[in-house]
């Protein structure tokens with residue numbers, strides 16, 4: 097496995113081979129990332145993983161500075177998965193001048209849910225992902241469904257800008273008790289870690305009752321928000337939406353997903369369950 101820090105070196109290394117399979121990450125890798133790397137490897141193409149904590153997608157009061165950086169361990173994990181190239185630029189390499197050109201995703205998809213509570217988040221994500229796509233020129237790129245809205249926003253960017261890359265969405269990986277794996281789980285105290293699984297239990301329960309025919313979507317959402325508050329969480333949203341575009345469902349006969357974001361102590365967790 098080659099570890100490359102410069103755009104020119106990565107381009108040179110990839111120049112002769114087939115277009116790669118690409119797994120963009122911010123590092124602090126867990127089984128969710130590694131499952132994506134395995135999917136990428138199964139494509140038979142050379143695998144590129146990027147590790148870059150993208151300042152553009154963090155708000156001023158978010159955790160950019162304390163976001164866990166575990167580069168050596170990440171490289172060891174990627175090597176064990178048969179990854180061929182790690183691309184790990186520093187900020188001066190990826191943003192040598194202030195990034196004035198940015199991708200502005202459509203508000204109806206990007207300013208709701210996560211985008212409502214994290215203004216500018218999807219602009220930051222789309223901008224870095226487009227830039228990484230231009231550098232890596234992958235045939236396919238792999239994103240986890242844990243960040244459900246993110247993979248939809250990226251699919252829509254690829255469609256609208258006719259980018260020649262196939263987006264593959266990988267299933268959410270969970271701990272034994274059901275908690276969605278996330279780099280931010282490491283912030284949780286033991287007591288918070290024990291409580292954190294309730295978010296998934298709540299979503300699973302909503303998905304089950306909707307599948308069983310409950311139609312009072314707004315009531316279910318409010319009830320879930322109240323439950324989280326009672327248990328000491330600060331919920332941002334619990335929302336039952338259409339899988340295709342995250343708009344509110346008209347009938348309940350279309351594929352849906354229930355999504356939530358909530359803070360437990362200082363840690364903001366997100367999760368979702370497809371219905």
Ligand code: PAF
Nearest residue numbers: 120121122150221224243
């Ligand atoms: O999901 C992430 O880790 C990041 O948002 C991504 C896609 C690597 C862009 O920085």
